[in-house]
Structures are given as structure tokens and as C-alpha cells.
Amino acid sequence: MAEKLLEVDDLHVQFATEDGIVHAVDGVSFELERGKVLGIVGESGSGKSVTAMTLLGLTRGVNAQFEGRIEYKGEDLLTMSEAELRRFRGRELAMIFQDPMTSLNPVYKVGKQIGEAIRTHEDIDSRTTRNRVVQLLRQVGIPHPEERVDDYPHQFSGGMRQRAMIAMALANNPDVLIADEPTTALDVTIQAQIIELIGRLKDEFNSSVILITHDLGVVADVADDIAVMYAGRIVEYGTKRQLFYDPQHPYTWGLLGSIPRLDRPKPDRLASIPGSPPSLINLPQGCKFRPRCPHAFAKCIEHPPLENRVAGTPPHLDRCWLTVEEKRDLRDLTIHGEAAA
Amino acid sequence: MLTFIARRVIGMIFVLIAVSFLVFVIFIVVPGGDPATRIAGKNANDQLIENIRHTWGFDQPFYEQYWIMMKKTFSGELVSYTNQTNVAQEIKAGIPATFSLAIGAAMIWLFWGIVVGIVAAVNAGRSTDRLVTILALVGISMPVFWLGIIVRYYLAEGGLVTWFPDGEYVPFTTSPSQWFYHLILPWGVLAVLFIGFYGRVLRSNILDTINEDYVRTARAKGLNPRRVMLSHVLRNSLIPIVTLFGLDFAAVLGGGAILTETVFDLHGVGQYAAQSIGSFDLPPIMGVTLFGAFFIVLFNTIVDFVYAFLDPRIRPT
Numbered sequence A: 001m002a003e004k005l006l007e008v009d010d011l012h013v014q015f016a017t018e019d020g021i022v023h024a025v026d027g028v029s030f031e032l033e034r035g036k037v038l039g040i041v042g043e044s045g046s047g048k049s050v051t052a053m054t055l056l057g058l059t060r061g062v063n064a065q066f067e068g069r070i071e072y073k074g075e076d077l078l079t080m081s082e083a084e085l086r087r088f089r090g091r092e093l094a095m096i097f098q099d100p101m102t103s104l105n106p107v108y109k110v111g112k113q114i115g116e117a118i119r120t121h122e123d124i125d126s127r128t129t130r131n132r133v134v135q136l137l138r139q140v141g142i143p144h145p146e147e148r149v150d151d152y153p154h155q156f157s158g159g160m161r162q163r164a165m166i167a168m169a170l171a172n173n174p175d176v177l178i179a180d181e182p183t184t185a186l187d188v189t190i191q192a193q194i195i196e197l198i199g200r201l202k203d204e205f206n207s208s209v210i211l212i213t214h215d216l217g218v219v220a221d222v223a224d225d226i227a228v229m230y231a232g233r234i235v236e237y238g239t240k241r242q243l244f245y246d247p248q249h250p251y252t253w254g255l256l257g258s259i260p261r262l263d264r265p266k267p268d269r270l271a272s273i274p275g276s277p278p279s280l281i282n283l284p285q286g287c288k289f290r291p292r293c294p295h296a297f298a299k300c301i302e303h304p305p306l307e308n309r310v311a312g313t314p315p316h317l318d319r320c321w322l323t324v325e326e327k328r329d330l331r332d333l334t335i336h337g338e339a340a341a
Numbered sequence B: 001m002l003t004f005i006a007r008r009v010i011g012m013i014f015v016l017i018a019v020s021f022l023v024f025v026i027f028i029v030v031p032g033g034d035p036a037t038r039i040a041g042k043n044a045n046d047q048l049i050e051n052i053r054h055t056w057g058f059d060q061p062f063y064e065q066y067w068i069m070m071k072k073t074f075s076g077e078l079v080s081y082t083n084q085t086n087v088a089q090e091i092k093a094g095i096p097a098t099f100s101l102a103i104g105a106a107m108i109w110l111f112w113g114i115v116v117g118i119v120a121a122v123n124a125g126r127s128t129d130r131l132v133t134i135l136a137l138v139g140i141s142m143p144v145f146w147l148g149i150i151v152r153y154y155l156a157e158g159g160l161v162t163w164f165p166d167g168e169y170v171p172f173t174t175s176p177s178q179w180f181y182h183l184i185l186p187w188g189v190l191a192v193l194f195i196g197f198y199g200r201v202l203r204s205n206i207l208d209t210i211n212e213d214y215v216r217t218a219r220a221k222g223l224n225p226r227r228v229m230l231s232h233v234l235r236n237s238l239i240p241i242v243t244l245f246g247l248d249f250a251a252v253l254g255g256g257a258i259l260t261e262t263v264f265d266l267h268g269v270g271q272y273a274a275q276s277i278g279s280f281d282l283p284p285i286m287g288v289t290l291f292g293a294f295f296i297v298l299f300n301t302i303v304d305f306v307y308a309f310l311d312p313r314i315r316p317t
Helices: A046-054 A082-088 A108-122 A127-141 A160-171 A188-204 A218-221 A240-245 A250-256 A324-339 B002-029 B035-039 B046-056 B062-075 B087-122 B129-139 B144-158 B176-210 B213-220 B227-238 B239-256 B260-262 B269-280 B283-308
Strands: A003-017 A020-033 A037-041 A064-074 A093-096 A178-179 A206-215 A225-230 A233-239
Touching: A003 A046, A020 A037, A020 A046, A020 A064, A020 A206, A020 A225, A020 A233, A037 A046, A037 A218, A037 B227, A046 A064, A046 A093, A046 A178, A046 A206, A093 A160, A108 A127, A108 A160, A127 A160, A160 A188, A178 A188, A188 A206, A188 A218, A206 A218, A218 A240, A225 A240, A225 A250, A233 A240, A233 A250, A240 B062, A250 A324, B002 B283, B035 B046, B062 B283, B087 B129, B087 B176, B087 B227, B087 B239, B087 B260, B087 B269, B087 B283, B129 B176, B144 B176, B144 B260, B176 B227, B176 B239, B176 B260, B213 B227, B239 B260, B239 B269, B239 B283, B260 B269, B269 B283
Parallel strands: A037 A206, A037 A225, A093 A178, A178 A206
Antiparallel strands: A003 A020, A003 A064, A225 A233
């Protein structure tokens, strides 16, 4: 049994806004073992980024309210004081953000910004820091790191900046690396390189990764487990294999069906999930996907718990009231469309 | 680098030519602008006016007059139409007072403007922010001539207390302590307006910068809030302040603090400008305008340099 690093238990995050209370995260639970990659997948506004930032306490503020537990190596990060939490930020848990173009401070040299991450947690002189930064830049694949260390962010391309961000995140050899849509802002050709890099460095640094994305294709490569989020809740949670070969929740079917397939006849129009995600202020009763779900029935008005309904091992959890048999019948229709039926 | 400087110097010359030409044309076009009738006095006959017109060269075509005036300006021979004093000498005499006022006030307003901006931004939305914001708005809204007279009345003339001398400028070389003592009120009055304004601008800059992604990155590294504020937020929010400060400081150096200088009777360049405008006296107006324009253009260039220093993205590579 691998070492359990992080356990999130029934996490709730609410923000008070002028329009009302936003239930950004509504009872999310997952766990992360050392060396594993957990993919969190969902549309914009599903609460995946808020979940990630809450792990580091970056969503704290006067308007934010939290409930639940974030247990990291036996300590609760959620109730920890800001000063205590700073010892973990960047050292034990580090984060890579979505947009590398804006995530680096334009007025400081790249090397200085990476060095700052090291020197925040370690008392070392500037020569040693610089050598470590050069070494890190080499590890993330920046050519001529001895020279590029003195470049400013605007002298780096988007892909190189994301590599620099990865170097910064790995600077203190963190146990948990949280990557929040690390490839969304990058060219498709660079995306695969970055994902491959994260996967490789995870092993080199013996870290675990939480990979947040809206793109199932991204997690298909590297994730071990996948959690699908919708409107602040995890609607399906299982191993990558279970998710891709035996998806249980209609929302997951919709996501899978939205991936254009080149190996099938070209449809008249690209498949999509009808409707849009609910407002996080006024959530529908019961199953939150109900208003958009083509298979909704009377029972969906009741709140579906996240349970292991397939009854297999490892557990494969989902939040759908349909029986496993019904799901298997309906699912192919949704994923492959009429063409396959 | 050299081409940059050369380009700026050429630009500067063109700006000064344009400014001087505009001032000259405006003066000629404005009704009652004929200097000969003014010089001749109230009961002059046509012959006298004609003679004056001829000796002063007002009968020449206007471009000829402009050319003569420019030659005189830059050789320091320009004299006032009303009292025949040398304009260059007068400006020179006003420089110590004007520079003393400008430099002291600028230090005060820059320092306190930054303090006000930070305090308001850090406490954004709380009562401290509201209080500071109200005070800043009060500062911005108080006209200098009004505030100047009020502080003179209450603090210098015995309306409440007599803590400060009532106006006048004492040269630094005469007595440094008196120089300082006499300048406290003018510095304060001139600075108040700018403190409020700079505080407001900096507050909104900081609040914009705080939401930048790289500030979140800095926090995610585990930096403490003070480091995040000083080296990531403030460093970037101060860049636009440099432009403001460069131009405001240049304007005050160039005699732009007309009201403060006049209210406190400092005999600076600004007060000289005010008097010359009052007597519709072209040569001093021309001299002071070029003097002020020179500083504006100069500081514009300096601001560009400082900008390149502060923001690596606009540095020439």
C-alpha cells in the first residue's frame, strides 16, 4: 500500500458575493498517494481550480468560507494559520498555473523568480541558489540554462515560460505538485511536451501530481485516477481505466462524446452537451446535472450520494441514480451518437 | 542609445519651437495685444505710438518679429515691454525659490502619496480605506489659493497661532534654518493636492496588481505577505506613478506652482509668470513658457529612461 499523502474530505468552499453565496466547491473528497497522478476534469466553473487553490490556501479571504478537511501528512491544511501554511506552500505543495504568460512577474529575471522560491524556504547564498536554478532549468529542458537564467520572462516563449514555472514549482522538491490547466494556454504541439515533462519529472522528483484540466485527452496520457467534477461536486471518481472503458455518469458520457473522433464517419455537427452549467448561486435540487441530462427521471430530484455502484475493486464511485444495467444500455448512444447505434 | 538621445534632443527642439510659436501667435491674435499702444501709455498720440512701433520693430512682418524675439531669448537679451527689465535675469532670480519649493514639496508629496496609497489599498474596503479616501478627496478638492490663505490666516497671522512666518522666501545661502522655516507652509500646501491624487492613483494600481497572476504565483511560493506586497505588488504598481511624478515635478520646477508662489509671495518663476500675464507682457511670458516647456520635455525624456530601467519589456535590446 502506497503512502497516502493527501486526503481531502468533504471540502466545501463558499464565497459571499453581491449576487449571493457562490457554492464553488460542494463536498469534494479525494485522496492522493505518493507517486500517483490524479486528474480532475470538468468544465469551466466546475470548481476544479478553486479546489486546487484551496489546497494551498490561496482562496482564503474575508468573503470565503470553508468546511471539511484537507489532511496532508496528518495535518489539516484547511484550519492551519496563514503563517503555518506558508511553510507548506511552495515547499511541500507547489502549484503550476494556467497562463504562463501572466504567471511570471514581468520585471524580474526568470532565474531570480525561481531562486526566490528556493530562498523562501532555505537559507542559502546566492551562488548556490543560482547553480540550483540553472540545474532546474536544465531539468525542465531549457536550452543554454546558464544564459537563459538571466533572461526576463518576455524573452521566453509560452512553452519555455511554462517550463520555467514547472522549474519554480519543483525548486523545493515538493511532494505534491498541483498543475492547474498547465497546457490550456499553450499551442497544441507544446501541450504534449509539457504533459510528458510533468509525467517524467514526477518520477524524478518522486512527487505526486494533481492535474486539473477540462480536456480528457490530457489526463488520458498520464493520470492514474480521474475525478470528474460538475458544479462543485465530484460526479464520478475512479481509475483511468474505469473512467474511459466503463463510464457511469451521464456527464462523463457527454464529455467523452464531445471528443471529436477521426476514426468515425464525420457527423453533421460536433457533439456537445446541451445547455450550460448551472449558476453556482442557484443550484438545482437533487442531481445538479439533471436539467441537462437526457436520461433524467423522477428520482433525480433526490440528492445522489457519491457511491460505489458498480461494486468492483478498486472502487468506482459515481452520483447517478440509474442502475448499472440502464447505464450500460444508454451510454453507447450518448457517446457514439446515432451513427454508432 | 546615442541615437535615442539624439532623437530626443531633436524632438525637444521641435517642441520648444512649436510652443514658442504658439505663444507668439496667440499674443498677436488676442485683442488688445498691440504692445506699442500699451508701452505708449494712456494719453499717447499716434506719432508716439508709430515711433515706438518702429523702434521696437512691431512694424516688421510677424515672422521677422518672431525671429528677432527668438534670437533675443536665446542670447539672454529679452527685455520686458512694461518695465524694460531683462527677462533672463528675472527668471534666474526666481529659480532658487521655485526650485526650493518644487523639490521640497515633491519629496513630501511622493512619500506621503505612496504611504496613503499603500495604506488605503492594504485596507481596501475597510473603514481605514474609507477614511483615507475621504481625506484624499478633501485634499484634492481644496484649491491651493484657498488652502494657502487659510493656513496663512490660522497658522501664520495669528488667526489661531503664529507658528510660521507669513510668506516670503529666504535664500538658503542667507540662512538655511530660515529658508526651511519659511518654506514649510508652501511645501505643505502644494503637496496636499498631489498627496491625495497620488494616493488615489496608487491605491487603484495596487488593487489592480494584486489580482495579477504573478502575485498569486508569489503567494504560492510561500512568500510572506510583506514580501509579496513590496517586491511583487508595489514594484509593479509604482511604474505608472513615475510618469505622473516626472511630469508634475517638471511642471512645478518650470514655474507651474503659480498659485502657491503667489499666495506665499515667494518671488519665484511662477509668480513672475503670473505678474507678466497680468500686465500682458509678451517677452516674460515667452521666457517663462519656454523655461517651463524645457523642463516638461526634459523630464519626459528622463521618465522614458526610468521606465526602461523599471520595466525590462520596453528596454531596447
